[in-house]
Amino acid sequence: MFSNQYMQQAYALACKANDSGEVPVGAVVVYKEKIIGAAYNQVEVAKNPLAHAEILALEQALAFTCTKYIEQCELYVTLEPCPMCAHAISLAKIKRIYFGAYDEKGGGVVHGAKIYNSSSCHHHPEIISGIMEDECSRLLKNFFNNLRR
Amino acid sequence: MFSNQYMQQAYALACKANDSGEVPVGAVVVYKEKIIGAAYNQVEVAKNPLAHAEILALEQALAFTCTKYIEQCELYVTLEPCPMCAHAISLAKIKRIYFGAYDEKGGGVVHGAKIYNSSSCHHHPEIISGIMEDECSRLLKNFFNNLRR
Numbered sequence A, B: 001m002f003s004n005q006y007m008q009q010a011y012a013l014a015c016k017a018n019d020s021g022e023v024p025v026g027a028v029v030v031y032k033e034k035i036i037g038a039a040y041n042q043v044e045v046a047k048n049p050l051a052h053a054e055i056l057a058l059e060q061a062l063a064f065t066c067t068k069y070i071e072q073c074e075l076y077v078t079l080e081p082c083p084m085c086a087h088a089i090s091l092a093k094i095k096r097i098y099f100g101a102y103d104e105k106g107g108g109v110v111h112g113a114k115i116y117n118s119s120s121c122h123h124h125p126e127i128i129s130g131i132m133e134d135e136c137s138r139l140l141k142n143f144f145n146n147l148r149r
Helices: A003-019 A052-067 A082-091 A134-146 B004-019 B053-066 B081-091 B133-148
Strands: A026-031 A034-040 A074-077 A096-101 A126-127 B028-031 B033-042 B073-079 B096-101 B126-129
Touching: A003 A026, A003 A034, A003 A074, A003 A096, A003 B033, A026 A052, A034 A052, A052 A082, A074 A134, A074 B004, A082 A126, A082 B081, A082 B096, A096 A134, A096 B073, A134 B073, B004 B028, B004 B053, B004 B073, B004 B096, B004 B133, B053 B073, B053 B081, B073 B133, B096 B133
Parallel strands: A074 A096, A096 A126, B073 B096, B096 B126
Antiparallel strands: A026 A034, A026 A074, B028 B033, B028 B073
């Protein structure tokens, strides 16, 4: 069930990413109204281009449940997932995704590869987009504007 | 530079996966003619749907180089990467992929999402496919035939 508090948690994690010089994206995985995965982008600090918030939050949730699939979980993320994360979400059989800002350049859900529309996708999470879009989007814009200064 | 020995190594890893009841896929990452990442599918044992051979091999290679990108590396994998792995390979800026069998149902390189053809892909590795295709394909077919028995 949707609750704005979870996107606020994801947003708070995105702010932490921002403060540590990472592209500000945060994600939480929710199971029965409890957060079982919470992470922000760690690409720079981990020197790992795969360390996206969604992957890290999914890994925590999978470790927590000790199950191969987490069908009853929902994922909240401040930015439209990239194709890697979108497909990872499908592989874990996440029930529903809530995302904040749209990512025209790198997104893989409603943009680009549109992972869930392709024949290589065998589990289609429900998608609810544009939650706290303005805040999530502003955080990202400010981050990239500051980088260019 | 292509060397069949690396696909043979990836194939040997796929055989190990097979022997431990995992979908038989193996992958190696090569840097300056040295293997710096080598893994096979660990989805069942790790109860982790993201633990694909390519991801595990990439993580090892990234940890080895301590760099965010591994542009000078090549990846050998026995099966066409899925969309998650294909995009991860792009994010790590791998120079070239060699893959064995084609995956009509789950592949994301020449099938399905065709990750490298989409606008959300910003690094396009060179793709060389069909290396040791018969062996890699036969291993997978036998694995799934045995499962259905």
